[in-house]
Amino acid sequence: MKRLLLLVSLFMMSQTAFSDIxxxxxxxPDDLGTGVMYLNDKQKKPGPGVIVIHEWWGLNDYAxxxxxxxxxAGxxxxxxDMYGTGxxxxxPKDAESFMKSAMAEPEKMNARFEAARKMMLKQQQVEAGRLFAIGYCFGGGVVLNQARMGTDLAGVASFHGTLGTDTPAQPGDIKARILAATGQADPMIPAEQVTGFVKEMTEAGADFQLLSFPGVKHxxxxxxxxxxxxxxxxxxxxDAHADQxxxxxxxxxxEHKSHAE
Structure with a gap:
């Protein structure tokens, strides 16, 4: 009986923790697609907001x-859904097809991101000047390009995302702080692309951090x-270590950006 009560108690605690989200x-708007909003019910005052852009697989369970x-985290x-199709x-063949289709319409992708940005700015839980964007793989490239375009964001973070671009940022273009995390054993993001990214960010005068993990893959x-x-x-x-x-x-x-404002 005691064990049963303990299991019930643990289950209720788990349900309570889950129900906070x-x-x-x-x-x-404008048939640009869909997304999923996640709010922390325990949040008592406005704080940071984060737009999350998925890998090339689409808006799946991982994203x-x-x-x-x-x-x-509060x-x-x-x-x-940056593909806008659901x-x-x-x-991989389907993922590549979805990604190429989306990238063939950059104006629509930019409109989709801007719609998401405006939606977040309207949320009473998101404090002005504290909106971030992060992306994984394909999504990492998306958020970095938003930074290059001068999109008004507090910061962007890319995880194993494409670091190269055909239109490098110029001095004064980038408003957002940047965090980029990449694996040194990632053939999709070769060393020369990483070097080019550092050169681009430095010449553009960007406030950026680069995390490069030895032996880590895409x-x-x-x-x-x-x-x-x-x-x-x-x-x-x-790679659990690189992930953590x-x-x-x-x-x-x-948090650093939030405290600096």
Missing amino acids: IETPVTL RDRARMLAR YTALAV KVATH SFTNPKADAVAERFDMPVGY VSWKALVDFI
Whole structure:
């Protein structure tokens, strides 16, 4: 009986912890797509907000989990379907097709991001000047390009995202602080791309941090990366240390910006 009561108690505690996070599907205006908003019910005053952009797979459980983690940390998070179709890939060929289709319409992608940004600014839980954007893989490239465009954000963070660009930022272009985390064993983000990124950010006068993890592959924050590597023979892999260190760096990045304002 005591064991049963203990299990019931633990279950209720788990349910209470989960119920603190309010998950709400949202629709962007002008048929731009959808997203999911995550609010922390314990949040008593306005604080940081974070837009989350998914990997090339689409707005799947992983991207939602990251947004949920941000809400648990006390932030308001909006996970956006940057493809605008609701489709989620499970095969790399489909993911590549979705990504290429989206990138072929940069104006629509920018409009989608801007709609999400404006939606977040209207949330009473998000304090003015404390809106961030983070992205993984494809999403990392998306948020970095928003920074290059001078989008009004407190900061952007890229995790195993593309660091190169055809239109480098010029001095004075970048308003947001930048955090980029990459793996040194990631063939999709080769050393010359990392070097070019550092040169670009330095010449643009950006306030940026670069985390480069030795021996770490692409998708190092995604626990399912090892299964993907085995199934599709891809050079990706989860790394618990890099995941934990980069997540801690993200929280510090957000808190530092918040405290500096």
